[in-house]
Amino acid sequence: MSNAYKNAGVDVNRGYEAVNRIKKYAKATNRPGVMSQIGSFAGLFDLKPLNMKEPVLVSGTDGVGTKLLVAQQFNRHNTVGQDLVAMCVNDIIASGATPLFFLDYIAVEKIDPDHIEELMKGIYQGCKLADCALIGGETAEMPDMYHDGHYDLAGFAVGAVEKNQIITGQTIIPGDxxxxxxxxxxxxxxxxxxxxxxxxxxxxxxxxxxxxxxxxxxxxxxxxxxxxxxxxxxxxxxxxxxxxxxxxxxxxxxxxxxxxxxxxxxxxxxxxxxxxxxxxxxxxxxxxxxxxxxxxxxxxxxxxxxxxxxxxxxxxxxxxxxxxxxxxxxxxxxx
Incomplete structure (x- = not known):
């Protein structure tokens, strides 16, 4: 690959290695409905196996906030991925939805495959606890955007619920x-x-x-x-x-x-x-x-x-x- 891009701070070979490591974690989260593999341009999910009559898709996106700075300060990165999944799936179950799939965004100053794998361990654990599939994501290497060793995470989850079973809170009354x-x-x-x-x-x-x-x-x-x-x-x-x-x-x-x-x-x-x-x-x-x-x-x-x-x-x-x-x-x- 181009040495010019590497000299600018982006090493695509490190990126390829990180993606290869991610694949095994993603595959281990598969559930009925997953139609694609990590590395495709888009993640695909078939709703038919859910056997729902009037499925409504429910989505949520979130991050981990400045808890990441604490993880970076103490060099502990293998649990914040679970935080990322949790912040998204806990939001969508508030509508009564079953989480189906998850996508992550990891932005770093420099890709270190070992570091990415540590983050992925937490995301994998979160997806397993939520029974949702990791079907895609993005790992972005952005020199000059972040300080050395710093990174940010964002997540996106999609679930589904029958239209007549959406939880809205509108039936709540005094005495409940x-x-x-x-x-x-x-x-x-x-x-x-x-x-x-x-x-x-x-x-x-x-x-x-x-x-x-x-x-x-x-x-x-x-x-x-x-x-x-x-x-x-x-x-x-x-x-x-x-x-x-x-x-x-x-x-x-x-x-x-x-x-x-x-x-x-x-x-x-x-x-x-x-x-x-x-x-x-x-x-x-x-x-x-x-x-x-x-x-x-x-x-x-x-x-x-x-x-x-x-x-x-x-x-x-x-x-x-x-x-x-x-x-x-x-x-x-x-x-």
Whole structure:
């Protein structure tokens, strides 16, 4: 290949090697419907094997944010790919959709096949947990665009749901129960603040336990939620991401209703106590930024609480009733 392009900072041979390594991970995520292989100009997926009467495609795109800077700082790259998948598929299951396939975008200053493979391990793990196929992507080598060793990730997921089974939240009424599914920690939101608290405002070396906590990958809720949807009439689902409770729960509520959250009903992961102690943030402000230990909520009829909790617990989720729907708009917190 052209030495001129290599001298400009783009080594296509490294790119070819990275793609070859990606292929084995992509192939291992195949599911019925996949019609193409990595390396084609486009990813193809056949909806017919789904046997759906009126399929509606549901899409979501997201990134990992500045959590990537923490991964780069501590040279740990094999889990942020799961974060990438999680941020996309957890959004589309909020509409009741089954994730079908995923595409990734990896942008780097210089392609290192070993580094790309580490990132791909996390993406593979995320796709397996979500039961969706990795059918394509792009790895872009862009010298001068990024600092040495820096990279960015973006993901795109597509799922499908029967038209008459789309979850909109419009049937939510006062008296409905709010069930919380535990998070694995910070997930992938609030990291600009996390980095400020831990690395800019503090002048002490952090122990490995805290580093493990802030790089814990985002939990993927696809399998327990889809199992629940097959047995219970779920009225609303909210993925608790950036903006915490305040920004995400109201997105699924119809007009003239609100939600009351009992903050004593669930356990906050240790990392939140650490961050609050270091930052002196109030409880109220913490809930405006972070998930505080709840990564997803579902709203159901109060008569379905016991069966819902049992189904989720059988799926490995230590779910709790954390609140209820009220006739007062907005969020109310019980401390």
């Amino acid at each position: 129960a709010v069930i919380g599914l535990p998070s694995s920690g910070l997930h992938s939101n609030g990291y600009s603040l996390v980095r400020k608290i831990l690395f800019k405002d503090q002048h002490q070396e952090l122990d490995g336990k805290i580093i493990d906590q802030i790089l814990e990958p985002t939990k993927i809720y696809v399998k327990p939620i889809l199992n629940l949807l097959s047995k219970i009439k779920v009225k609303g689902i909210a993925h608790i991401t950036g903006g915490g409770f305040d920004e995400n729960i109201p997105r699924i509520l119809p007009e003239d209703v609100g939600v009351e959250i009992d903050t004593t009903s669930f356990i906050r992961p240790e990392i939140y106590h650490t961050l609050q102690k270091m930052s002196l943030m109030s409880d109220r402000e913490m809930f405006q930024v972070f998930n505080m230990g709840i990564g997803m909520i579902v709203v159901i009829d109060s008569n379905d609480v016991n069966e819902t909790l049992q189904l989720l617990q059988e799926a490995g989720e230590d779910a709790k009733v954390i609140g209820s729907i009220t006739n007062q708009e907005g969020l109310t917190f019980l401390w």
